[in-house]
Amino acid sequence: MKLATYVNKLQLYVNSENGKQLSLLLALEHNYAKQFLNSGVQLHQIDGTCKTSLEAPWNEVASNHLKTLIHVDAGDYDEAFDTQKELVQAFQRGMSNMTRWCLPALYTINNDLRIVATKADDQTETAVEGQRKKLEDAANVISKSFTYCITDRGVLHSSKKYGTYCMIGILFRIYFKLKQQNLCKNILRAVKAADMPSLDQFSKSDRVTFRYYLGRLYFLEEDYAKAEHELDLAFKECTTRQSKNKELILQILLPVKLMRGILPTASLFQKFPRARQIYSQLANSIKMGDVKAFNVALTNSESRLIRQGTYFAIEKAESIAIRQLFRKVYLVLGQNTRIPIQTFQKALEFEGLNVEIEEAEWMLANMIYKGYMKGYLSHEKMFLVLSKDNPFPPVSQVVQA
Numbered sequence: 001m002k003l004a005t006y007v008n009k010l011q012l013y014v015n016s017e018n019g020k021q022l023s024l025l026l027a028l029e030h031n032y033a034k035q036f037l038n039s040g041v042q043l044h045q046i047d048g049t050c051k052t053s054l055e056a057p058w059n060e061v062a063s064n065h066l067k068t069l070i071h072v073d074a075g076d077y078d079e080a081f082d083t084q085k086e087l088v089q090a091f092q093r094g095m096s097n098m099t100r101w102c103l104p105a106l107y108t109i110n111n112d113l114r115i116v117a118t119k120a121d122d123q124t125e126t127a128v129e130g131q132r133k134k135l136e137d138a139a140n141v142i143s144k145s146f147t148y149c150i151t152d153r154g155v156l157h158s159s160k161k162y163g164t165y166c167m168i169g170i171l172f173r174i175y176f177k178l179k180q181q182n183l184c185k186n187i188l189r190a191v192k193a194a195d196m197p198s199l200d201q202f203s204k205s206d207r208v209t210f211r212y213y214l215g216r217l218y219f220l221e222e223d224y225a226k227a228e229h230e231l232d233l234a235f236k237e238c239t240t241r242q243s244k245n246k247e248l249i250l251q252i253l254l255p256v257k258l259m260r261g262i263l264p265t266a267s268l269f270q271k272f273p274r275a276r277q278i279y280s281q282l283a284n285s286i287k288m289g290d291v292k293a294f295n296v297a298l299t300n301s302e303s304r305l306i307r308q309g310t311y312f313a314i315e316k317a318e319s320i321a322i323r324q325l326f327r328k329v330y331l332v333l334g335q336n337t338r339i340p341i342q343t344f345q346k347a348l349e350f351e352g353l354n355v356e357i358e359e360a361e362w363m364l365a366n367m368i369y370k371g372y373m374k375g376y377l378s379h380e381k382m383f384l385v386l387s388k389d390n391p392f393p394p395v396s397q398v399v400q401a
Helices: 003-015 018-023 031-038 043-053 058-073 077-097 100-124 133-150 162-175 183-193 202-220 224-237 245-260 268-272 273-288 291-300 302-307 311-317 317-330 341-350 357-370 393-400
Strands: 336-339 374-379 383-386
Touching: 003 018, 003 031, 003 043, 003 058, 018 100, 031 077, 043 058, 058 077, 058 100, 077 133, 100 133, 100 162, 133 162, 133 183, 133 393, 162 183, 162 202, 183 202, 202 224, 202 245, 202 273, 202 311, 202 357, 224 383, 245 273, 245 311, 268 273, 273 291, 273 317, 291 302, 291 317, 302 311, 311 317, 317 341, 336 341, 341 357
Parallel strands: none
Antiparallel strands: 336 383, 374 383
């Protein structure tokens, strides 16, 4: 595509307020980009043509986009970041005169800024290990796009407010990458204070992304009930075609479920092989009360669980496996409601947990306290006395209550 052709197309889409086509014209990965690069246009030709053919801010938008394409094609992501940043800022300067039609283009250029910043940081990571200055800079620029959306005072049906949750999704992705999840709270406070349409009025992809990251935030705060609620909604709304995204949701959702004693079905594991690889042995050992197998599976998956930040949550699920073991003792003994504490100690030893009698007693007391078992301990006689009425309530009901 020749430079003049590109400029004419951009002017046409701006005049007709065709945001979808404009977004394709401003994307770094599209046929338009390849056609332009194949035309052999040089950097020095771009500014003059754009300046004489387009009004502000579109002259800067077009010139910076085309420069970014050339820099990316040359593998120079430092320069590409600078021109992509200038592109977004030029677009932002013109946003007060735009309505909802511009949002597809806004999404594209901000997300491309995130990608270019990441690649620029990757190029310099060996020199300054662990620092992601370009991505931090990108977050500051993108946060202004978020502000322009959430504070829009235009008529609601054509308001840029409808871009708010897409911008949140891009920002949350960056904040999690930077391990600056605390910054998400500022965004959530702004949303709470704003006069926003209900979340149901936004696109499904925006809802799924928002709920996924919100669920991860609650998970980090160990508010597992809220985490499960948001992640459940995200998983249900995520389409079956987006299997990779469903797998990402399951990385956090399944640990929360396992902690509640809710085990994945065989059909779920069949659909999602990555989840099966990590969690099937853990789930099966919990179901069987096989504490030894649980610890082996935990050790085998340790590096993966640590990488995805779920190791300590899964570790907590060991108490469910122990509860199942104690229930097996109760069933093997013919549902006798008076059982010596030493019997449980021996069961734990068989599973590889070499504990003193006092520690076994403490574990039983903890099970009763958490509601996993109904009964009381006779310390004097070293017996557990179980309730005759439903001594082992379903774990999911206990934790939910």
